């Protein structure tokens with residue numbers, strides 16, 4: 001029995017009336033006296049809508065529970081997770097959006113609903129670069145919602161290990177920043193690890209100067225991750241040219257250290273300030289207002305296509321003339337756009353290079369499959385690191 005059908009007279013009719021935005025828009029606005037809407041009447045309307053939304057969420061959760069049963073008796077929560085389906089649901093939310101709320105707001109709301117629906121089975125365990133309060137933790141919540149069990153870990157390497165061992169269902173690691181470029185230590189882990197990429201998250205990164213005392217003129221030392229120092233170089237030069245800059249392993253670690261003295265500050269996300277009891281001295285202070293970090297979601301298996309996917313390849317090319325051209329030619333021939341190529345020492349021999357290549361499409365699709373077949377003669381090895389939905393909002 002569905003939540004709406006449990007209370008047929010009240011909730012179902014309200015739900016039906018407000019289910020579509022068109023229907024809601026068609027309703028007459030509450031009576032206005034002297035040009036001003038009537039507050040009490042508006043609140044009655046909002047209360048009615050809230051009742052309907054709540055009944056529909058409960059009904060949705062029941063159906064999601066039944067979807068779980070339809071998948072059969074699976075071993076763990078991770079087996080119920082379907083990133084390709086979640087991406088499709090969220091894209092539809094964006095397509096339907098006619099305002100007044102922004103796409104990213106609506107995506108966040110629906111993400112939380114799906115997160116809670118999935119957690120009915122059991123919350124997913126998600127490893128990330130800790131401690132609490134890092135941008136990685138924000139990326140975890142952005143991608144998986146809050147109905148998960150977060151595992152703050154000591155290093156990017158540990159995130160890979162915990163996913164590989166099964167201690168974490170998924171992991172989230174930073175891979176590139178729009179201001180500072182690639183995070184090499186993440187890419188290099190793929191040379192030896194067998195984890196698969198099953199998602200990506202883009203996070204607008206805002207940096208703040210946080211301190212216990214909250215006064216810029218008191219600051220003599222600043223702690224932060226080297227990436228964050230680099231993202232705030234111009235601001236630091238202008239406002240704290242003489243302060244000592246001390247690099248640490250994460251921004252949250254910087255905040256942890258800064259809480260011990262009034263003349264110390266951290267550059268970190270605002271949530272690290274909340275976790276470690278620091279005041280916001282200044283921010284956002286990143287030099288570029290569009291400063292964005294891209295994170296990868298790590299898992300142990302590949303998922304089916306979502307309709308708008310990206311494939312990450314790790315290619316060890318043969319040492320012969322034209323080899324790189326010969327592996328890129330099939331990608332162009334099949335009309336696939338390549339978003340990124342990066343070479344790294346391959347750890348296979350002196351001056352041997354591995355290429356990390358991101359291509360639009362999914363390995364289960366024809367063009368990609370044929371491209372891989374056609375480049376086979378020119379490579380020592382190709383590892384499909386993952387085929388996953390392109391980041392949404």
Ligand SMILES: O=C(O)C(=O)C[C@]1(C(=O)O)C=C[C@@H](O)C=C1
Nearest residue numbers: 064067081082085086114117118
């Ligand atoms: O459609 C499914 O396979 C579901 O399990 C339902 C649902 C959802 O709430 O929409 C929940 C979790 C999955 O990761 C994907 C979608």
